[in-house]
Amino acid sequence: MDVLYFAWVRERIGLPKEKVDTQAATVNDLVAELSAREDRYAAAFSDLSALRVALDQELSDFDASLIGVREVAFFPPMTGG
Amino acid sequence: MRVAVQEEAFDLGAEANAFAAGDDANGAIVTFTGVVRDLASGDLDVMEIEHYPGMTERALTKIAQEAKDRWSLGDVLVIHRHGRLAAGDRIMMVATAAPHRKDAFEAAEYLMDYLKSRAPFWKKEVTNTGAEWVAAKDEDEDALTRW
Numbered sequence: 001m002d003v004l005y006f007a008w009v010r011e012r013i014g015l016p017k018e019k020v021d022t023q024a025a026t027v028n029d030l031v032a033e034l035s036a037r038e039d040r041y042a043a044a045f046s047d048l049s050a051l052r053v054a055l056d057q058e059l060s061d062f063d064a065s066l067i068g069v070r071e072v073a074f075f076p077p078m079t080g081g
Numbered sequence: 082m083r084v085a086v087q088e089e090a091f092d093l094g095a096e097a098n099a100f101a102a103g104d105d106a107n108g109a110i111v112t113f114t115g116v117v118r119d120l121a122s123g124d125l126d127v128m129e130i131e132h133y134p135g136m137t138e139r140a141l142t143k144i145a146q147e148a149k150d151r152w153s154l155g156d157v158l159v160i161h162r163h164g165r166l167a168a169g170d171r172i173m174m175v176a177t178a179a180p181h182r183k184d185a186f187e188a189a190e191y192l193m194d195y196l197k198s199r200a201p202f203w204k205k206e207v208t209n210t211g212a213e214w215v216a217a218k219d220e221d222e223d224a225l226t227r228w
Contacts, residue, residue: 077217080202
């Protein structure tokens with residue numbers, strides 16, 4: 001699946017987008033998998049209350065299922081307007 | 082209903098005039114424009130606005146549609162810019178047209194409240210001392226509870 005990062009999450013991880021081969025069942029599982037990879041991921045995901053997640057471009061939750069999901073995005077709370 | 086996500090500047094007068102020229106049944110037109118504010122310290126060089134192409138358009142369209150479902154509106158316009166902006170630049174505008182002003186005012190406020198914390202934009206302030214992401218405010222999230 002495609003995993004996208006925005007704003008300071010993108011800066012901390014160091015890339016805007018990557019393809020991830022994963023069997024993760026939920027967003028939380030994917031976060032645990034990515035965090036175990038390298039410190040920069042662990043740092044970005046250290047406080048999930050400071051993050052939001054979108055699945056296929058719809059806001060979702062960290063305990064949501066990833067079945068059938070093609071695009072996951074992680075970002076801080078939005079600051080539009 | 083029109084939603085536009087764009088890097089280029091928009092002409093507030095031209096947009097408002099074109100929007101108001103729509104339908105004579107609308108006795109009330111409300112427009113709101115957001116402007117890049119200079120910081121208290123007065124040293125803002127650039128405001129960088131990042132967004133999530135694809136999701137941004139979907140989120141704005143959904144918010145605009147929800148406003149149309151909730152109030153008696155003739156039309157809705159949302160324009161939001163991204164990229165590098167300077168103090169004084171117009172970031173975004175919303176316009177609502179309705180037979181009566183209460184619907185137009187309330188719907189414009191609703192659009193602004195949702196656009197601030199449910200549309201995937203992120204602002205970064207670049208000053209002569211560094212760059213910092215603008216943090217979301219609790220009061221912006223709290224503002225949604227009134228709807």
